[in-house]
Amino acid sequence: MKKLLLAVTLMMIAISAVSCSSGPTLRLLNWGEYLNDDVITRFEEEYGITIKQTIAASNELFYSKIISNTTAYDLVIPSDYMVEKMVEEELLLPLDYNQIPNRALVTYMDGVVEIYNQMTTTTLARTGHTVDYSEYAVPYFWGTYGIIYNNRVDGLEEALNQYGWEVFFNSTDYFPNASRAMYDVPQDAYATAMIYLGHSPNEYSATFLSDAQTVLEGANFSQWGDDQLKKDVEAGNLDMAFVYTGDFLDRLYIQLDEERTIEEITADFNIYIPDTTIVFIDNMVIPYTATNLDAAHKFINFLLDPEIMALNAESVGYAVPTNEAYDVIVSHIDDTDSFYHNWAYANLTYYNKNAEGTYYPLTSLPSDFVDDITSMIDVVKTSN
């Protein structure tokens, strides 16, 4: 009994020690492994504000955590479609750009500007309201989707570069023996088929749905997966898969750590990013529950500093949204430290700011459409 009492007392002490750190705090609702510890340290040193992170694994969880209001978060980092939904439901506060002076010192990359415009377009189509999303959101990271491919297959690279989506979806005319895989997210599968057909992936009708179904059946996918896809292509067990560009970079960096050169690695597997593809963007937004608005604005301002944004990108494999931070990263191209050199090379090659493309963020579709899409995908899976 005495031991039990002691254990309970120790636990109480531990809990109170954790919860009674002094001074102002910033309650941040974030994705896992999405903020460099060095950035946290520098922010806390500079402003004397403690960052308390809560981790959630999906946009839907972000949403329900804000709605339930059990913890008053000051800053959240949801993706494109969730920002649309949150603005629509008036869950976000407009940003006070007077408190974000760094915004005037940086410019957003063309791709980012295009994504924000697309979000405005899809919102207008859905609700009839024109929303300027930069009033509520500052981009945090963004990234494209692409087709990771097995470069040990002769001619696949050239074919992808020349014919793009056609090679991936038309399994009758192109590489009939190659194995293909799709990300196991119904809306992503539908969106890629729509892009292949030359439509916007955010449009919806029964005709589009059945056309998309025909396309997806024609691709004859041998696999529907998520984190496995990149590893299967890397090991040569799969020839093409639709994934995040960040998925590819993840494997690339791991192999670089094993002292292989970029040439050796890309001779095994590489990624092709189509000119027209889907993208995601994660954004810093302030929910209506925020209590420390000052800290939230300071954090956004701090992250917009190109040096800090680049520092943050060191530990996260996605693209930075500002031209200035991108320039900081690629300035390391001649660095003798191989980590910095490879990092700059990867950004120049796979996230090049001058790459011309049409980028579609996916909007949040009404739930009966989503139901129809998931049913369609189930038919594609079960009918082969």
Add this chain to the structure above:
Amino acid sequence: MNSLYKRLAIPYQVWLVLLVFLPIMAILLIAISNLTTANFNLSDISFQLSHWNDLVENQSLVDGEYFNSYLTAFKNSFIYASITTLVSFIFGYFLAYQIKKSRIKNKFIILTIIILPMWSNLILRSEALRSVMLDNNIFKSIFGFDILPFSVGTPAAVLFGLIFTYMPFMILPVYTALEKIEVNLEEASLDLGLTPFKTFWKVVFPLSFKGVVSGSIMVFLPTFAGFAIPKILSNGNIVLIGNIIETKFTYNIYNVGSMLALLILILILGSILLLTRFDKEGETLL
């Protein structure tokens, strides 16, 4: 002291009500109304069965034939669960019988070895199984040949994974039932002139049948409703009803997901009723 025992039984009863009974009621409610968990507001509830049409209308034309993905998934679940149960029964029963017959003193050790795989996480085990079934796998690169003759994405791979995972659930109840059979009965049967073969079929097997029924239910139900093993070992290509329900809930399509879950619940209730016909005292469920 008695009142203390009573009080100790309370936590699990509360647990059952809060985390089993109430959720089942919620599933029932969502399956037959317009409620969703995103909008669980009892004040504007209304009766709604329109999504039940999905069961018959959810079909599309594939290669000139009408095709219903729910029906196919139910069929898949039934076929995979039946084969798994049958194979687990055949191999599991005789393994249990062999353990019972063997002269090893410490049978506990053997049973421990049988449940040993369960000490590691189910997902981890399935992923490990998957990785040795790939075309280029670690085993092949070290020894030059495949350890398992199945390749990922085939029905055989899924069946192998299911049988490998659920066979212990057959062995344990069968072994318990076999252990309960008095040795005198077997001896009497042999003394009275039956051959060992006939003794097995006329004495031992009927007396252990309760174990087989309870083992079959413990294998059949999780296989029927499960989704993780088929998803991992079929590369997402073989869809069981559990996979469809998982997708529906992931993408917030609660009404259809609850409807399908309710159908499975009805099926489970049906098989428990079936069980009580074999076993009036409910012994095997203990």
